[in-house]
Amino acid sequence: MLPSDSYSELANRMYGHSQKEGHRSYPAACFEISLLVQAQQRASRKEVALFNQLTELFDWNMSRRQRNAYSKKMETGFTLVLTDLTQTILWTSSNFLTMTGYSPMEAIGKTPSFLQGPKTDLVTTLNMRESLRKADFVKADITNYRKGGEPYVCRVQIDPLFDNQGELTHFLAVESELK
DSSP states (O other): OOOHHHHHHHHHHHHGGGOOTTOOOHHHHHHHHHHHHHHHHHHHHHHHHHHHHHHHHTTBOOOHHHHHHHHHHHHTTOEEEEEOTTOOEEEEOTHHHHHHSOOHHHHTTSOGGGGOOTTSOHHHHHHHHHHHHTTOOEEEEEEEEOTTSOEEEEEEEEEEEEBTTSOEEEEEEEEEEEO
């Protein structure tokens, strides 16, 4: 990893002779894009590793195939939200920020209902709560609201998570915006 001033020096050495004021040479732009892609890939790998650590920490009864499926969802832009049994948010994937406008730190400690508003269907939310109370799988489309107040339709699939002793410990929502 290059310190920021090292990057500037490297870019100037490699491409500075061909730069005009206010313009970047094509190779410099490609280099910057490549660095951004690499940083995103590293962040994604770290997030997947953290999710795997949570799986081990909470001793969830989850096959490798299930873990890989959740990891693939994160890598392909889905948002994951982990809650405890009271539906308090304990962790979100970084995609939460992209979808809602709220950083994961702004969401932790709240319930997902903080995203709901006037166009959120009450019957849908009541059905979701009832299914969670029974520790059932949930799949629903719900209108949520971004940080700026803009409504969006979200497809939510919530899995109850059990530990290896068969006790319900958490819920994991996989969410995506419907366009």
